[in-house]
Amino acid sequence: MPAQGDDVAQIGVTLRPHRAYAAVVHGATVRAVEPVAPARTDLEGVIAAAVGVALRAAPGGAGAVTVDLAPLLLDTLVRPEAEVPPVAAVRIVPRAATDPALARSPAELVERRIARRWTVSGGHDLLGNELAPLDGEGLALLCEELAGTGIRHVAVVAAGSQARPAHEREVADAVLAAVPGARISVASDYGGQGLVARETTVVLDCALTALTERVLDRCERTLARLPGSLELRVARGDGGYSTPSRIRVTPVVAFGATEALELCGAAHLAGLDDCRVLLTHDGRALAGEVRHGLAAVRPDEPAGIGTELVVPTAVLTPEPPARPGDDVPVIRPREGPSLLACVGAAISRPASWLDEVAFIESGAELDRVRRDAEERATAMVMANGAAPGTTHVAEISTVAVPYSPSGTVRVRVRVAGLPDTSLARR
Amino acid sequence: MTSVSGYVGASSSITAEDVPALYEGAKFYSPAVGDSNKTSINSWLAGLLDRNGPVPLLRVESLPPETPCVSVCVIGSGSAMSDLPPAGDEFELAVRQIERLQQITFGAIYPLAAATISALVAVVTAAQLRVPLLDADGMGRAFALIHHTAMHLSGVSPTPLAAVGPTGESVLIEVPAGPRADRMLRANVDTVGGWAALAAYPTTAGVLRRAALPGTMSRIANVGRLLLDRTDPDRLVTRLGAITGCRRLARGRIAELEHLSRPSDVTIPAHPSSLVVDEVGGLGRQLRIELRSEIVAVFADGALIAGAPDLMCLLDVSRGTLATLDSLEPGDLIDVLVTPADAVWYSPAGIEMVGMGSHGIPLVHPRRR
Numbered sequence: 102m103p104a105q106g107d108d109v110a111q112i113g114v115t116l117r118p119h120r121a122y123a124a125v126v127h128g129a130t131v132r133a134v135e136p137v138a139p140a141r142t143d144l145e146g147v148i149a150a151a152v153g154v155a156l157r158a159a160p161g162g163a164g165a166v167t168v169d170l171a172p173l174l175l176d177t178l179v180r181p182e183a184e185v186p187p188v189a190a191v192r193i194v195p196r197a198a199t200d201p202a203l204a205r206s207p208a209e210l211v212e213r214r215i216a217r218r219w220t221v222s223g224g225h226d227l228l229g230n231e232l233a234p235l236d237g238e239g240l241a242l243l244c245e246e247l248a249g250t251g252i253r254h255v256a257v258v259a260a261g262s263q264a265r266p267a268h269e270r271e272v273a274d275a276v277l278a279a280v281p282g283a284r285i286s287v288a289s290d291y292g293g294q295g296l297v298a299r300e301t302t303v304v305l306d307c308a309l310t311a312l313t314e315r316v317l318d319r320c321e322r323t324l325a326r327l328p329g330s331l332e333l334r335v336a337r338g339d340g341g342y343s344t345p346s347r348i349r350v351t352p353v354v355a356f357g358a359t360e361a362l363e364l365c366g367a368a369h370l371a372g373l374d375d376c377r378v379l380l381t382h383d384g385r386a387l388a389g390e391v392r393h394g395l396a397a398v399r400p401d402e403p404a405g406i407g408t409e410l411v412v413p414t415a416v417l418t419p420e421p422p423a424r425p426g427d428d429v430p431v432i433r434p435r436e437g438p439s440l441l442a443c444v445g446a447a448i449s450r451p452a453s454w455l456d457e458v459a460f461i462e463s464g465a466e467l468d469r470v471r472r473d474a475e476e477r478a479t480a481m482v483m484a485n486g487a488a489p490g491t492t493h494v495a496e497i498s499t500v501a502v503p504y505s506p507s508g509t510v511r512v513r514v515r516v517a518g519l520p521d522t523s524l525a526r527r
Numbered sequence: 528m529t530s531v532s533g534y535v536g537a538s539s540s541i542t543a544e545d546v547p548a549l550y551e552g553a554k555f556y557s558p559a560v561g562d563s564n565k566t567s568i569n570s571w572l573a574g575l576l577d578r579n580g581p582v583p584l585l586r587v588e589s590l591p592p593e594t595p596c597v598s599v600c601v602i603g604s605g606s607a608m609s610d611l612p613p614a615g616d617e618f619e620l621a622v623r624q625i626e627r628l629q630q631i632t633f634g635a636i637y638p639l640a641a642a643t644i645s646a647l648v649a650v651v652t653a654a655q656l657r658v659p660l661l662d663a664d665g666m667g668r669a670f671a672l673i674h675h676t677a678m679h680l681s682g683v684s685p686t687p688l689a690a691v692g693p694t695g696e697s698v699l700i701e702v703p704a705g706p707r708a709d710r711m712l713r714a715n716v717d718t719v720g721g722w723a724a725l726a727a728y729p730t731t732a733g734v735l736r737r738a739a740l741p742g743t744m745s746r747i748a749n750v751g752r753l754l755l756d757r758t759d760p761d762r763l764v765t766r767l768g769a770i771t772g773c774r775r776l777a778r779g780r781i782a783e784l785e786h787l788s789r790p791s792d793v794t795i796p797a798h799p800s801s802l803v804v805d806e807v808g809g810l811g812r813q814l815r816i817e818l819r820s821e822i823v824a825v826f827a828d829g830a831l832i833a834g835a836p837d838l839m840c841l842l843d844v845s846r847g848t849l850a851t852l853d854s855l856e857p858g859d860l861i862d863v864l865v866t867p868a869d870a871v872w873y874s875p876a877g878i879e880m881v882g883m884g885s886h887g888i889p890l891v892h893p894r895r896r
Contacts, residue, residue, distance in 0.1 A: 194693070195693060195695065195720070196693075198613075200571060202567075202571040202574035202575075202615075203571050207566040207570035226607060226720050227604070227606060232720050260610055260611040263610075294561070295563030296609070296610050296611065297563075297566070297567040298563050377845070390845055392858050397845070401562075408566040409564075411563075418846045461786070467786050496857070501818065501819075502606050503606075503820035503821070504603060504604045504820045506713075509604075
């Protein structure tokens with residue numbers, strides 16, 4: 102069994118392109134980890150050094166290591182020469198785009214990862230009504246052509262699949278039959294709004310799979326060599342964490358975690374649950390918020406991508422020179438961004454996020470829709486590593502969708518929990 | 528293309544560089560839907576302007592009065608359009624349908640509403656058809672129904688109109704009375720995916736000189752440039768006030784979102800909902816903001832302080848950007864802004880059509896007390 106309780110320290114690690122950083126958090130005490138030569142500053146060396154620090158800091162040693170993969174993932178995406186598997190993108194919409202700009206991603210960084218595109222006629226509206234039957238002939242042709250390309254990573258997005266994923270699943274099944282062993286990412290796994298944002302999410306999911314697998318393999322091998330029973334966790338874009346097995350199948354969820362971790366780390370060091378955090382990135386003054394101990398996040402355009410994703414991240418905004426009427430404390434941390442991210446990772450909690458559209462005709466139906474969303478988000482947070490009985494709805498909002506038929510609502514739920522320490526490596 | 532002089536401040540055309548400002552300004556005049564397809568739409572329009580060249584932006588008076596003109600807009604849900612983006616030819620096809628029916632060629636395009644995505648698709652259509660865009664529109668903001676226009680108040684019929692959906696399917700509608708057109712359209716819009724490209728109000732430049740609201744496209748470009756500056760909220764409100772007349776009603780945190788909070792008239796999209804905001808600083812009032820597809824009224828401690836046809840919008844103070852109605856969350860710190868609408872909407876006919884009474888709030892407008 103893993104070490105647990107107040108006697109245990111937690112380790113946060115952030116992986117930068119050229120070195121790793123770590124911090125050990127034990128109660129209110131935070132220790133930055135600096136490997137001493139000849140120890141290495143790569144992932145293995147820093148984790149080993151951190152475990153040593155934890156053993157000296159807490160009687161029970163280290164309980165878990167939470168790793169922030171985001172800087173490594175972004176660095177890989179932005180470098181054209183980085184080794185990323187080619188991705189096939191399949192759009193399922195009633196008809197193909199007639200304008201070249203609408204047929205591709207608006208972000209060059211995303212489009213260059215797409216080796217081949219197909220459009221198959223099909224799709225549903227936001228409430229799940231079929232707009233066009235799935236084009237069987239087009240699907241057969243796609244499978245035949247795809248099998249000949251050697252591409253093994255396939256991103257599939259269908260209009261309306263958040264409400265009715267049938268067409269996406271049919272395409273995924275056909276692709277898997279044509280290309281056994283293909284790694285397929287379907288947009289309905291992520292919910293959210295906007296075909297292009299949903300497509301970007303699954304394309305990045307495919308593109309990041311191999312790298313994520315390699316890094317998590319290294320992490321797990323490192324922990325296996327170290328004494329004790331350490332649990333590996335992976336930081337999410339919303340500042341929470343998930344299990345390595347979940348991140349292996351949904352790597353895009355780890356994208357953009359660093360900013361949320363920095364915010365939470367700064368709030369923790371200041372001893373605040375609610376605050377506005379002022380940070381400096383590359384000489385630019387930026388701001389973000391922490392509410393009830395969680396970073397304020399939403400689906401947006403993460404820095405460096407050039408288009409929107411449907412997974413939530415803490416998007417930092419330019420810091421205004423002053424803001425009269427602040428009703429929360431404003432903090433400007435003295436610690437550097439790496440240490441803040443490590444502290445944020447060490448104290449992170451399992452989290453889940455759900456964003457979907459529903460239709461209601463009465464208050465009772467709205468209550469049922471909200472309850473259903475809360476229950477599913479709670480199941481997701483348990484799968485992400487929360488202990489039974491510790492989950493709570495951190496945020497929920499239901500808004501009427503403007504200019505849609507009366508009764509159409511957008512439901513967003515964020516659930517957090519406390520770590521399930523029984524998940525540690527045996 | 529007609530060769531006449533243009534006008535938008537010091538500029539006479541819309542180029543790819545103007546697209547981000549147009550997008551932000553259009554959102555100010557209808558902050559309903561978020562940015563989930565912003566980069567895609569902006570990339571589409573910028574690409575068109577790069578390929579086909581800048582679109583001339585003209586005052587209505589600069590065109591010969593007999594020039595045939597037609598308006599375009601997106602009818603339906605921005606969220607639906609985000610999830611099912613245009614193929615790209617819908618707006619051009621809608622205009623061509625009316626041209627075929629009337630056996631004319633339009634010499635200019637104008638936006639039905641110089642707000643939300645509808646402002647941008649008017650530029651798209653002008654670029655595709657290689658005709659000028661008029662610096663005028665029918666609403667000066669966005670209202671829910673297609674006959675909520677200055678043209679309708681001036682007796683111009685919205686029909687014949689054509690709507691083309693992202694499925695490629697289309698409808699052509701002719702009705703004797705404008706308000707019937709919207710009701711006939713809605714069912715079709717839902718069937719083709721929740722949104723459609725609409726071409727309507729075919730008329731002439733001479734008629735638009737008296738029936739359309741002038742200067743509204745150049746206005747959103749100017750507002751958008753201010754919003755792109757990302758200055759601090761207080762300075763931004765002051766600057767916006769200088770060119771739009773807007774002012775801040777209050778600053779506060781969203782405490783609650785309520786649904787089905789008023790009796791629903793299903794002929795108007797989006798059911799009634801309400802926002803409760805606790806004022807931060809100031810008088811510490813509790814605001815109640817009544818929503819439909821737009822904000823329709825603001826109460827402070829129970830007293831009405833702004834209402835349709837005023838344009839009310841929310842500024843996300845933490846992010847320095849507009850807060851759209853589809854992405855509000857409890858805990859958000861917002862500025863509640865109010866901007867006077869164009870004067871035509873405060874006339875008795877205007878108030879009757881788009882005032883608070885049309886949303887089930889039969890109170891006297893604060894500007895009329």
